Amino acid sequence: MDLYLFGIFLLACCAAGATGAVFQPGRWYDSLNKPSWTPPDWAFPVAWTTIYLLISFAGARVAVLEGNAYAMAFWASQAAFSTLWTPIFFGLRRMKGALLVMAPLWLSVAGCVWFNFQLDFWAGLAFLPYLAWVTVAAALNATVWRLNPGVDPIVPADL
């Protein structure tokens, strides 16, 4: 595996990861009504760090293979939508908007699973935990939205 390639894909993941560092859940998230199956707070950074390492590995493997067009396009798309979700949810508290972001994110990750498996078994496998996690995250987003109807979004322009 080309470690420079791994590093560039990991750099892209750092953009998504940075949103989790700068848009902190804080007391507001603690105060929300959440379903019983909500993962504990410590699970989120652990899951994301694992996922970032796995998908950077998958990216580096598939990037050097012929016929990688769709796998690479969906890799880029999941990176962008993954970076978009946190600012919408935690930065603006727009739960419905964040749920709308989950749709192309989920589809992009599913696309990565599908097209990676066509090219490389280990790269496909490396995307499966991400698909499972983003499915849980989308269900959590939807449930939290339903359970907390009175949340006001933040409008930075008004501040």
Add this chain to the structure above:
Amino acid sequence: MDLYLFGIFLLACCAAGATGAVFQPGRWYDSLNKPSWTPPDWAFPVAWTTIYLLISFAGARVAVLEGNAYAMAFWASQAAFSTLWTPIFFGLRRMKGALLVMAPLWLSVAGCVWFNFQLDFWAGLAFLPYLAWVTVAAALNATVWRLNPGVDPIVPADL
């Protein structure tokens, strides 16, 4: 050109574009001290729309070529950092933080220019306006940061 590929790359650009729609500059941005060479407000959506179309075209051309590994990795990286910048600058008003995001964004776009030109002349050319624009945007970010020392960041967790 494979139009589905073009569509997936354009979808990824929509994540970055969405940040411009939901994190509006508003009165806060109007009130900032800006340099004389600041592009007019109307130029930003025009420039970004043009750039998104051009780089989706470049992505779709290069994705089907052998040896596209670095071009594709940098494409993904620019998409993620481009999506990160707006929430940091307009969502949190962290001008120095946004400037730190500009570094990997600029490098990723420069990487796209370099590696696209190795593979396909038109794809390389299609990334040049983006490199010019992100250079201007970085200079604007740095200058606005210097000219407005007293700006308080927003901390959503405190609201």
